[in-house]
Amino acid sequence: MRLEDVADELNVNLPQVRSLVRSGDLPAIKIGGRGVWRVERSELEAYIQRQYTAARESIEAGAADGDED
16 A cells, blocks of 8 residues: 555544654555555554554553543
8 A cells, every 4th residue: 555545544644654654663665766655454454453452451551540531
């Protein structure tokens, strides 16, 4: 997937996706002489699952600390 497609899928802007790639949070590869970035759909799905897990753990930790709404 192109980074633009990833941004659309995540409903974020392109600089946010570039930041995820630069940080290594979202694995991507450069293709061709112009260095066009691509993300495999499986990597995007794995990233999304990691975010769900992190959110769930954060919520559970908050509930354990008495931070319920």
